[in-house]
Amino acid sequence: MQGQNMSDVIEQYLKAMLAAQRQVEISRAEVADQFNCVPSQINYVIKTRFTPERGYVVKSKRGGGGYIRIHKVSKLSDQSLVCLMADAMPERLTAAEGQGMLQQLYEAGVISRQTGTAMLNVQSDHTLAQADAGATARLRARVMLAFLDSLRYDR
Numbered sequence: 001m002q003g004q005n006m007s008d009v010i011e012q013y014l015k016a017m018l019a020a021q022r023q024v025e026i027s028r029a030e031v032a033d034q035f036n037c038v039p040s041q042i043n044y045v046i047k048t049r050f051t052p053e054r055g056y057v058v059k060s061k062r063g064g065g066g067y068i069r070i071h072k073v074s075k076l077s078d079q080s081l082v083c084l085m086a087d088a089m090p091e092r093l094t095a096a097e098g099q100g101m102l103q104q105l106y107e108a109g110v111i112s113r114q115t116g117t118a119m120l121n122v123q124s125d126h127t128l129a130q131a132d133a134g135a136t137a138r139l140r141a142r143v144m145l146a147f148l149d150s151l152r153y154d155r
Helices: 006-020 028-035 039-049 078-087 095-107 113-123 133-152
Strands: 023-026 056-061 067-072
Touching (some): 006 023, 006 039, 006 067, 039 067, 078 095, 078 133, 095 113, 095 133, 113 133
Antiparallel strands (some): 023 067, 056 067
16 A cells, blocks of 8 residues: 555555446445545545546435445447547546546557557647637547547548
8 A cells, every 4th residue: 555645545445346346336424434534535536537438437426325326337339438438528628538538448449559649649738738728628628529429420
C-alpha cells in the first residue's frame, strides 16, 4: 500500500469486488468507514474511475437505504461500446477523459494503435488550444462525438 494514495486503494478494492461478480452494490458510508475516509472520497473514486468511458455503468440512490450500484459493462459488440460512449458524451470533455475513451476503444479492438495515436494528437490541448478552457473542452467533446459517429455509421 506504500506509494499508493487512498483513491488507488479504494479503486483496487472495488475492482476486486467486480472481478468476482459483474455488478456490486455498496453503501458509500460503509466503504468510507472501512477505509477511514469521508464518503466524498468514495464519490470521487467512483466519478473519476468508474465511468462509461472505462466500461462501467453506475447508478446510485442517496438517503436512507441508499446505495451505489456499479456494473461492469459487457461489450457485446464494438457497436455497443461506441454507442454507449456516444450516448454518454458530456458537453465538455477533458483531455484525460478523451484519452480514457480512446484507450477503452483500443483495448476493445475497435480502433488501431495508429488511429488512437492520431486521435490523441487531434484532441490535444495544443491542437485545440482556445483562449477559453471551456471552449476547448466543448470542442474536444464535439470532435470525439464526430469520431464515434464515424465508427458507428458507414458513410
